[in-house]
Amino acid sequence: MAVVDLEEGPGALVVNTMIECKNIAKIYKSGEIETHALKNISFRINDGEFVAIMGPSGSGKSTLMHIIGCLDTPTSGQYLLDEKDVSKLSDDELADIRMQKIGFVFQSFNLLPRTSVVRNVMLPLIYAGRSETEREEEAKNALRASAFPEEFWNHYSNQLSGGMMQRVAIARALVNNPTLVLADEPTGNLDTKTGEMVLDTFQRLHQEHGRTIVLITHEQYVAEHAERIIHIRDGSILEDGKVKHRRLTNHNTHQ
């Protein structure tokens, strides 16, 4: 019950809009054929929300994720991140936004092999040009936040299990203290049990640290771990609403 209070607490206080999409459309052209991946999508995500974007493959959810994650720009429409229009920025300006404001978690982890866990987590800070002591400190904080056991900190990333790897990736997404954590099918390569552990980590980050999390998935079950689900189909929003029966993972073990 305490958990529910925590959830509503920040939601009631914070009214800042973090993401605002206005009439976003994305058209891919290959030769004569135009593919409308996104058609006129508009929605808002507030600071501190935990939103799942759900849809079957080909629905345009990946394209939407790329735009939200500043990896791509929309063909038309406006995308405001932290009240700043990022839909017309150049590649390098987008890279700066990604470095400062966004943390990515991918389905296939994308860790650097033959590189220690700590170094993997530090990577975004290396590009941000932070000092060595500072980034080590931040990396350790991020690893603690993602509940990654300390005895594996100096292991190579390719010596870890899938669940562990995904938690390293979560720590890496948190290390630059982003305003938005973007998870693209984070449980897609994991079995149910380790998937549950990863989702638990996300819920805890949301509740205890107040992180804004956007989760992209095609599974209803995974999406129900979020507070709100945006259903996408054929490039349009089908439904956008609070989760009626929210699944809470058993994270009471973490005080």
Added chain:
Amino acid sequence: MKSKDILHETYTALSANKARSGLTILGIVIGIGSVVAMISIGQGASGSIQASIQSIGSNLVLVMPGAQRGAGAGPVSAGRGSAQTLKQEDADAIQKEITLAQAVAPEISRRYQITSKGKNTNTQVVGTVASYPQVRNVQIDVGSFISEQNVRSLSKVAVLGPTTRDDLFGEGSTPIGQTIRINRVDFKIIGITKAKGGSGFTNQDDVVFVPLSTAQRFLAGDTYVTTISVQAADPNAMTTIQQQINDLLLQRHNISNPQLADFQVLNQQDIVQTASAVTNTMTILLASIAGISLIVGGIGIMNMMLTTVTERTREIGLRKAIGAKRKDISLQFLSEAVMLTFFGGFMGIVLGWVISLLVAQFAGIATQVSLSSVALSFGVSAAIGIIFGYYPARRAASLNPIEALRYE
């Protein structure tokens, strides 16, 4: 991104595939090594050729007869130096009138069969004067050289070169006071010269010196000389001396058109310059052949870097997703290529040095590894890293992060 981090990333990436990095480095090692070795061998050869030219004397101007022509020979030229146009008097005139000349040594040389106590050899017999050792840089090992008194009194004395001595009397012997027979005339040995070493085609140690007057009277039977060696007081005076001798002899031989001169005046500096030009051409030739292997090594680097970029497409995508800019990515891959060539260049210089030492040891060429050739190879290897690494690095930097992340 800080340079220390780039170095760390580069090291990690290169050590991840040691065999491949090693083989790629090997290409550069061979390229740079052969460039360094070839340049050092070329410079060594040039040095030893110049040294042997210097060993025939310093500040030397040589006067030789021109080609034989005229009524008897018809249109056939017997080649330069074959005519008998220089006489003892020409040498005396040079000595008298050209004040810049420090010493003048006329000589007559021809090959004769020489016998002594059952052994015999065929060698160059040089009839000359007392100033010859000074002009032609000959040093006496045992005994003495021909004196002015010997020349005046037509003494039948001889000074042997060490090779001739070895041939006639056995190695290391001192046959002072013994006699040799040249052209059925007996000569008493009064001295042995020090070894000078061979200079290309002629062995300067296989020679017998006799007084000029004796050679003219008993061996040649005439008063012509084959060469007049003139030593200038200093190197700057050589061109002037050359001109003065030319004018003097033209006047003495009554020749108005310098094109028809029956003699030629050679300046030692010209010979040195010609020889240097030849050896420099050889050095450039050798270095360019070695340079080809360096380019092949560079192509190896490019090949490896392109493979690496393809293999690490997802990693590049990730790096871009977490905030790496184009500049960061291209710098990372460029520094990998440069580090490969840098290692290769360093090891190549060591290899080239070792090769040049081995050549000096076993082939007897005094090779020189100059600082400039080392600096040049280092510069070239770094440049190769940048040139051949640029395209793969740019390709990596221009990858689209979305497609790179999806790459399988």
